[in-house]
Amino acid sequence: MRQNLRVAAYAVCVRDGRLLLARGRDKRGAPEWTLPGGGMEHGEDPHDTVLRELEEETGYRVEVTGLLGVDSVRRRFPRRFGRSVDHHGVRLVYEGRVVGGELRHETNGSTDMAAWHPLGEVPSLARVGLVGVALTLWRERPPAARVALPEE
Template identity: 40%
Template sequence: MGRTEYYRDPEAPRANTLIPASNLLVTDDRGALLLQRRRDTGQWALPGGAQDIGETAAECAVRECEEETGVRAEVTGFLGVYSDPEHIVAYTDGEIRQQYEAVYTGRPVSGEPRPTAEADAVRWVLPAELDGLDIHPSMRRQIDDHLSGTGPHPG
């Protein structure tokens, strides 16, 4: 299913669903971050996705990380909730999503980064390499907040 992201775009379509999602910001012993290049947008992102009924937000983050990257990780902390009604994701099936994300921090437990059905590339990225990657501004904000130790801003 294809998707188009709108960020602070006055021409964005109006959302018709609100979906809770979780991301897992996994770092290794070197401080490198686990990132995936999404097949649907071509942008680099933290592993994450929509929460399923019957699971907690943290369980969602762990499940999505393993599904999207091949790496099993455990939650070590909570970065915050990121909510921006000006970030709209329109899918080709007609769903237009306003999403908010609970962002957890974690560490790898097992597995190796590998391409998956949702990611055509998965790798460990050192903070110094981030500027060379195409990362959506909303995702980059989460990464930068983690690296600076500030957490999300109210709103």
């Protein structure tokens, strides 16, 4: 089975009780909200990754104000010809503050829209699991910088 490691950096940006999210598509093509951010390029520092990805997906320039934590997820995905891939995602979650730029949607990228959402409405959105993990890190600031899974 093929193995794939992806390291990515994301930011929790909260302003006036609203969370900045970017909209992508799930495997079936249905829209879902995620944190702005994405995969590191080879040789890129994660701090630089989150700055680059935020500007690409939202139009904003941000200042990283802290590292909230690290999330790790492992999944198997089916591929063509009966093959599958063992995917391991390592996701660094930063806290960010918007310092410039204008809200805009990404074109020709992995997301198609960026928007601010009231924190109270986020649980009802179609969203990826990382959003909940990141909000827990942001609210609770656990000393181990990770969210314990229910079975741990």
